[in-house]
Amino acid sequence: MAGASIKEVARHAGVSLGTVSNVLNRPDMVSPGTRQRVLDAIAELGYVRNDSARQLRAGQSRTIAIVVLDVTNPFFTDMVRGAERVVEATGAMLIVCNSGEDGARERRHLELLEEQRVRGVLITPVGDGPQPHLEKLIDRGIPVVLVDRGTGRASRCSVAVDDVLGGRLAMDHLLDQGHRRIAYVGGPLSIAQVAERHAGAAAALEDRGADAELRVAATTSLTVAAGRRAAEDLLALPARQRPTALFCANDLLALGVLQELTARGLRVPADIAIVGYDDIEFAAAAAVPLSSVRQPREQLGRTAAELLLEEAEHGEAHQHRHVVFQPELVVRRSSDQPRRARR
Amino acid sequence: MAGASIKEVARHAGVSLGTVSNVLNRPDMVSPGTRQRVLDAIAELGYVRNDSARQLRAGQSRTIAIVVLDVTNPFFTDMVRGAERVVEATGAMLIVCNSGEDGARERRHLELLEEQRVRGVLITPVGDGPQPHLEKLIDRGIPVVLVDRGTGRASRCSVAVDDVLGGRLAMDHLLDQGHRRIAYVGGPLSIAQVAERHAGAAAALEDRGADAELRVAATTSLTVAAGRRAAEDLLALPARQRPTALFCANDLLALGVLQELTARGLRVPADIAIVGYDDIEFAAAAAVPLSSVRQPREQLGRTAAELLLEEAEHGEAHQHRHVVFQPELVVRRSSDQPRRARR
DNA sequence: GCAACTGGATGAAACGTTTTAGCCGCTATA
DNA sequence: TATAGCGGCTAAAACGTTTCATCCAGTTGC
Structure with a gap:
């Protein structure tokens, strides 16, 4: 039996x-x-x-993997849900791997996935340097689709949201509201998204030639806890240097910042305005409903999966594509209070 | 190459x-x-x-699967994180599958996992009826650990939190605060947790012999959107029948309810108090910080994984165990305002 | 009445490992 | 000097599929 x-x-x-x-x-x-x-x-x-025997014979499995940076971040789980539908419709199986923003774990996962001869990999890679493990997968003929990484390499498809534009949208909005001392909360800058959102914000500032400053409040990760720590650091600044508005690299940070600021008795947005990024479902339900740069989360996953399946099916004939979605600013109470321009 | x-x-x-x-x-x-x-x-x-060949020969794979009800619910992703650590420490791989509270998808996943001869399955099953697919796995010798399902069957290990106690804690608290018209927001009751939390609340009411009522505001799922719909329904009631306090089956529901109530101009907790369940990270950061029944989320996953590994290792000699954790009420502003007892 | 097909079945090869039995040459033991 | 033991290696079997070349018994076409 x-x-x-x-x-x-x-x-x-x-x-x-x-x-x-x-x-x-x-x-x-x-x-x-x-x-x-x-x-x-x-x-x-x-x-x-027995799937092992079947795979051995076939030379290939019927699973597709998605490697995310943080499985507890709703941004990624929404993406997973999008990809899931597409993959399961083909009878294949989507397995979710969590790199936890740890390069070593990412590498380990990719090795195991390669040993398993998965049919393809959707990945938001840790860091932004060269990615030898990914190249290895591709050399072996395993399709790889980069998710949420804009830089379109020729050797793979990618799906991304224009993070520079997102940074611009947030920054323009804060400048419009009259803010002149603004901080970008995020890090490490080795994460491409973090860097690009910052670049967008800086570019917006540059373009306007506004007499304003954008400082960076660096964090070591993109979590609620990191947000709380960042807020602490900001509160340690002398009052006159303290920014009047914060643009956070993602919503988790923004929620952490918000929590800590209100715990310390500051009012949002009266004392400090906040704009987040991702527009996860919890942003709208926050203590002060959070303004945020919305990304089409599920669609990102869906499109990535579609590209992957297409590549897996057509093999050599496949033309790599780079899909870029446009983000959209959603203004809520956390930044909805104009302030007299001043320094 | x-x-x-x-x-x-x-x-x-x-x-x-x-x-x-x-x-x-x-x-x-x-x-x-x-x-x-x-x-x-x-x-x-x-x-x-080539892992397929290796597995074929070995008769067993080196992966362990965790099947969750809703991959976008932070409660489950926290659990995943707990399990992840334990599993990866042994060199195995944890793959995450999402049933989305859909029995058919759950079954499909289990079939594929069985074909893959996974080394074990951690699962929070959909529904509470008999589980023929799980039995089938067990018959085949694949260890299964039930997560967050109390009813200790003899044929498998389980890890759970005492949901009846959790329901009691929430209800006792609301009664202590002077509430007499209380609604339990949750559904479908076919989900064991939903039923047991309700049972706990009902039992607390019974025990006190309080002259109070507990109605059920049924939902079709445990999501933020379902919470918003539930709030709409409650607001449609004539004011005198409207409950003064809500106990929600999980935090997502509670957040949805909270959002809708405040959008409609009601004050929480002054007009309606809310208690949620799970104490996910976002509960504390909500518009009105949410009282919630805390579950040891990561520990749940960790312990489940440990039990599974033990069973996988010791085989026949293994004794099934049923670990039950105690929940804990965390009172925050959403329910922190005593009211004169009245009807 | 014979050749050519055809639908339905068979048998064997191949996929890439791991494992087991066995072989070979050497050293230690009696 | 024979024997046992041992380290290091080889050869072959086995895991459970899928696929491909064959085969067989009917049926068709001439």
Whole structure:
């Protein structure tokens, strides 16, 4: 009962092993009579196909992996949900791996996925340097789609949101509201998104030629806890240097900042305005509803999965594509209070 | 380059195929000289072990799966993080599957996992009825650990939090605050947790013999959107029948309820108090910081993974265990305002 | 009545590992 | 000097599929 093989099913049904395989894979190539006999045997023995053997023979698995930076960040889980639908519609299986923004774990995961000969990998890689492990996958012929990484390499598809534009939107809005001392809360800058959102903000400032300053309040990660620590640091500044507005690299940071600021008695947005990034579902439900730069989270995952499937199917003929979505600023109370321009 | 096998490595290094395998699996059984030659060949050919073949031979894979009800719910992703650590420490791989509270998807996932001969499954099953697919896994000898499902079956380990107690804690608190018209927001009741939290609340009411009522505001799922809809329904009630306090089956519901109530101009907790469940990180950062019944989320995952690994290792000798954690009420502003008892 | 097809089945090869039995040359033991 | 033991290696079997070349018994076409 525990582990019947196709061979035992064949014996049980009084047919050859190849016939059982045919029943499983091309049922109409076998006569109704024998087919039924085989199906009965399968049911009786509780036979379950052994995927390892099948894969070994096929040379390839039917799973697709998505490697995310932080499985507890709703931005990524929404993305996963988008990808999930597309992948499951094809009968394949999507497995989720969490790198936790740790390069070593990412590498380990990719090694295991390569050993498993997955059919493809969706990944938001840690850091932004050269990615030898990804190249290795690609060399082996495993399609890789970069998610939420703009820089379009020629060797792979990518799906991204224009982070520079997102940074601009946030910064323009804060400048419009009259803020002149603004801080960008985020880090490490080695994360491409973090750097690009900052670049966008800096560019907006530059373009306006406004007499304003944009400082960076560096964090070591993009979590609620890191946000709280960043807020503490900012509060340690002398009042006159303290920024009047914060642009946070993602919503988790923004929520952490918001929590700490209000805990310390500051009012948002009266004392300090906040704009986040991602527009996760919890942003709108925050203590002070959070302004945020919205990304099409599910669509990101969906599109990435579609590109991957297309590449997996068409192989050589496939043309790599780079899809870039536009972010959109959603203004809520956390930044919705104009202030007299001043320094 | 694309797909070198162990055989080619062997030829390249001028040794037999078995020796290469030994280098990979018991390096000290082979002399330093040959070992180095083999390692060089491996590097040169870019050889990567084929896991399918390895598994086929071993009869078992090195992956462990966790099947969650809702991958976008922070409660589950925190659990995943807990399990992840334990699993990865053993060199195995944790893959995350999302059933999305859909029985058919759950079944499909379990079928695929069974075909893959995973080493074990951590699962929070959809619904509470008999679970033939789980039984099937167990029959096949694949260890299954139930997560967050109290009812200790003899055939498997389980890890849970006492949901009845959690319901009691919430209800006692609301009664202490003087509430007499209380609604339980949650559903469907076919989900065990939903039912048990309600049972706890009802039991608390019973025990006190208080002249109070507990109605059920049924929802179709445990999401923020469902919470908003539930709030709409409650607001449609005539004012005198409207509950003065809500106990929500989880924090997502509570956040949705909170959002909708405040959008409609009601004050929380002055007009309506709210208590949630899970104490996810976002509860504390909500518009009105949310009282919630805290569950040890990461520990739940950690312990479940430990039980699973133990079972996978000891096989027959393994004794199934049922670990139950105690929840804890965290009172925040959303329910922190006593009211004169009245009807 | 014979050759040519055809639908339905069979048997064997192949996928890439791990493992086990066995071989070879050497050293230690009696 | 024979024997046992040992380190280092090889050869072959086995895991459970899928696929491909064959085969067989009918049926069709001439």
